[in-house]
Amino acid sequence: MENLAIGIIGGGQLGRMLAMAASRLGFKVIVLDPMVDCPAAQLCSDHIVADYDDEAALEVLAQRTRIITYEFENVPVATAHFLEAKTTIFPPSRALEISQDRLTEKQFFARCSIPTVPYWQIDNKQDLHAALMESGGTGILKTRRLGYDGKGQHWFNSAVSEVDMSKAMEAINHAPAILEGFIDFACEISVLAARSQKGVVEYFDIPQNIHREGILRCSQVPASIDDIIADQARDYTQRLLEALDYVGVIAVEFFVTKDGGLIANEFAPRVHNSGHWSEAVCCVSQFDQHIRAITGLTLVRPQRHGDCVMENLIGEDVAKLPELLGQENVLIHLYGKHEVRAGRKMGHFTRIF
Amino acid sequence: MENLAIGIIGGGQLGRMLAMAASRLGFKVIVLDPMVDCPAAQLCSDHIVADYDDEAALEVLAQRTRIITYEFENVPVATAHFLEAKTTIFPPSRALEISQDRLTEKQFFARCSIPTVPYWQIDNKQDLHAALMESGGTGILKTRRLGYDGKGQHWFNSAVSEVDMSKAMEAINHAPAILEGFIDFACEISVLAARSQKGVVEYFDIPQNIHREGILRCSQVPASIDDIIADQARDYTQRLLEALDYVGVIAVEFFVTKDGGLIANEFAPRVHNSGHWSEAVCCVSQFDQHIRAITGLTLVRPQRHGDCVMENLIGEDVAKLPELLGQENVLIHLYGKHEVRAGRKMGHFTRIF
Numbered sequence: 001m002e003n004l005a006i007g008i009i010g011g012g013q014l015g016r017m018l019a020m021a022a023s024r025l026g027f028k029v030i031v032l033d034p035m036v037d038c039p040a041a042q043l044c045s046d047h048i049v050a051d052y053d054d055e056a057a058l059e060v061l062a063q064r065t066r067i068i069t070y071e072f073e074n075v076p077v078a079t080a081h082f083l084e085a086k087t088t089i090f091p092p093s094r095a096l097e098i099s100q101d102r103l104t105e106k107q108f109f110a111r112c113s114i115p116t117v118p119y120w121q122i123d124n125k126q127d128l129h130a131a132l133m134e135s136g137g138t139g140i141l142k143t144r145r146l147g148y149d150g151k152g153q154h155w156f157n158s159a160v161s162e163v164d165m166s167k168a169m170e171a172i173n174h175a176p177a178i179l180e181g182f183i184d185f186a187c188e189i190s191v192l193a194a195r196s197q198k199g200v201v202e203y204f205d206i207p208q209n210i211h212r213e214g215i216l217r218c219s220q221v222p223a224s225i226d227d228i229i230a231d232q233a234r235d236y237t238q239r240l241l242e243a244l245d246y247v248g249v250i251a252v253e254f255f256v257t258k259d260g261g262l263i264a265n266e267f268a269p270r271v272h273n274s275g276h277w278s279e280a281v282c283c284v285s286q287f288d289q290h291i292r293a294i295t296g297l298t299l300v301r302p303q304r305h306g307d308c309v310m311e312n313l314i315g316e317d318v319a320k321l322p323e324l325l326g327q328e329n330v331l332i333h334l335y336g337k338h339e340v341r342a343g344r345k346m347g348h349f350t351r352i353f
Numbered sequence: 354m355e356n357l358a359i360g361i362i363g364g365g366q367l368g369r370m371l372a373m374a375a376s377r378l379g380f381k382v383i384v385l386d387p388m389v390d391c392p393a394a395q396l397c398s399d400h401i402v403a404d405y406d407d408e409a410a411l412e413v414l415a416q417r418t419r420i421i422t423y424e425f426e427n428v429p430v431a432t433a434h435f436l437e438a439k440t441t442i443f444p445p446s447r448a449l450e451i452s453q454d455r456l457t458e459k460q461f462f463a464r465c466s467i468p469t470v471p472y473w474q475i476d477n478k479q480d481l482h483a484a485l486m487e488s489g490g491t492g493i494l495k496t497r498r499l500g501y502d503g504k505g506q507h508w509f510n511s512a513v514s515e516v517d518m519s520k521a522m523e524a525i526n527h528a529p530a531i532l533e534g535f536i537d538f539a540c541e542i543s544v545l546a547a548r549s550q551k552g553v554v555e556y557f558d559i560p561q562n563i564h565r566e567g568i569l570r571c572s573q574v575p576a577s578i579d580d581i582i583a584d585q586a587r588d589y590t591q592r593l594l595e596a597l598d599y600v601g602v603i604a605v606e607f608f609v610t611k612d613g614g615l616i617a618n619e620f621a622p623r624v625h626n627s628g629h630w631s632e633a634v635c636c637v638s639q640f641d642q643h644i645r646a647i648t649g650l651t652l653v654r655p656q657r658h659g660d661c662v663m664e665n666l667i668g669e670d671v672a673k674l675p676e677l678l679g680q681e682n683v684l685i686h687l688y689g690k691h692e693v694r695a696g697r698k699m700g701h702f703t704r705i706f
């Protein structure tokens with residue numbers, strides 16, 4: 001087996017876990033991240049400390065690796081294009097580009113005949129006014145770009161005044177936005193799937209996710225959904241994978257409505273927090289499967305050896321560690337972050353039943 | 354949780370897997386190994402390239418870490434003593450010292466009332482002659498020090514001439530040795546246990562091991578032994594752990610005789626090849642448990658989620674990889690070694706049933 005080097009753009013916890021998986025498969029890893037002490041830095045052969053748009057650094061990364069991937073969806077599209085001209089980058093830049101803009105993402109879902117929540121394009125206060133008239137005064141105003149973990153969002157829970165609208169537009173700095181209508185859902189699920197370079201698709205079992213304050217708190221497997229819904233969710237995901245000519249692991253978040261319908265929320269062109277449980281109960285985790293897909297290795301059906309719940313350790317949650325360390329059937333995974341900050345993902349654990 | 358750094362002496366595959374486990378528990382790792390491109394180098398915060406007896410380098414390692422451990426039992430005892438005077442090193446140097454010499458190891462087993470194979474101290478050809486007279490002409494001549502994976506051994510399968518004896522003594526370079534009598538065993542097992550700084554002991558389920566040409570080929574869990582034998586093996590192991598005031602993971606190899614007796618073969622004061630399966634079917638692997646023990650964290654009873662067989666990929670066995678990658682329920686772990694050599698451990702895989 002040749003010792004192929006893999007480049008990873010972004011050295012957060014996802015890059016760190018990808019680096020571990022790549023190592024277990026015998027690959028060397030070079031991470032590019034501007035932070036000297038990023039979580040992945042401790043677990044790679046080499047770390048190029050540079051900004052994501054530093055072309056000289058990207059050039060070095062391309063020269064020293066055979067395949068490049070990324071761990072977050074806000075890698076500049078120009079970076080992906082720059083690399084694409086020189087080397088192989090998976091998932092394809094088109095997936096990155098579409099997922100970076102909530103409007104194009106929703107339009108792409110529609111093109112694949114995948115239902116989404118009602119939404120309105122918001123470029124100014126007039127648009128917001130008109131949209132809120134239609135939505136009945138409620139909805140979530142979200143910037144089209146760069147929001148994550150509940151940041152860059154504004155909730156309208158009841159009819160609002162012009163002043164409130166102005167404040168909301170100011171709060172998002174008048175950035176291009178969309179208003180998403182509320183929907184009444186029974187639960188949230190995500191489909192984690194991998195597509196190989198040859199177009200083979202394999203699915204992980206579907207987790208049910210619980211968010212709080214816009215951040216994923218826990219994922220439970222299996223989800224409490226019936227097979228028809230699960231099949232439908234996989235079918236939607238497959239359409240998306242094929243339309244994108246995707247290679248790698250993808251995560252597609254869905255709302256399950258009370259009448260058993262499915263509504264796509266968003267997709268992430270990368271490994272995903274809601275798939276972390278796979279390292280505890282599958283021989284092939286989402287990280288392994290992603291590395292297999294991008295390097296052209298065989299994908300495998302990821303069998304699950306137990307029911308489980310993955311829970312994030314966010315900020316002061318790390319205080320639970322001494323107790324968790326004493327519990328059987330709990331796999332603990334910390335990210336090596338020194339500083340505990342509110343809302344910061346410090347680690348996670350998976351409890352197997 | 355403070356970001357405590359752990360030093361590991363030795364950067365082979367065991368150091369590499371210890372480094373991964375330490376990272377998952379949020380620790381930084383600094384490895385000391387003379388080989389620039391050793392397997393652990395790719396998975397640690399820092400790698401001090403130095404010989405194991407380089408005191409200046411050891412001094413740096415001690416200053417930059419809070420706890421030091423090792424991944425192989427041939428770390429010079431002088432190195433352990435040097436470090437002990439400056440910092441904390443686990444397992445204790447006494448375990449290292451005893452395990453490095455097959456004679457003192459056997460004597461120590463005897464002190465703990467743990468049965469061993471019959472053995473004779475061999476310092477010269479006369480000793481060998483006398484020993485072979487007593488053993489009936491058969492046995493294995495082993496150097497007291499530095500043998501592993503079947504190296505430094507000479508087998509006497511039938512009565513031999515003086516010339517054969519001279520050749521055998523020459524083959525081991527007249528090094529101090531022992532002759533071990535053959536025993537007729539039903540199977541080989543190993544006890545993997547961890548002892549904490551507070552003296553708490555936790556056991557992994559006992560694997561049954563198959564060796565070929567002195568190298569471990571596979572470990573199957575559970576072993577085909579009854580509970581009485583398993584309890585006896587754990588009891589012997591506990592005596593050893595307590596006599597050594599041990600901290601960390603230990604592996605004790607036993608022969609199970611055809612009449613249901615147990616004979617200790619040797620112990621390794623470290624994580625062990627016959628415990629690799631634990632990463633596939635336990636929330637807390639032998640690597641996790643070792644890191645917990647040496648850093649003062651709580652040990653946990655390592656529950657096993659399935660029956661399994663771990664098999665080593667030795668030398669050209671890596672040719673099996675394409676097939677293995679396509680099999681469900683197989684966890685593959687490669688060590689990032691570039692060059693395939695006969696007898697070289699390139700990786701392992703665990704098949705879950």
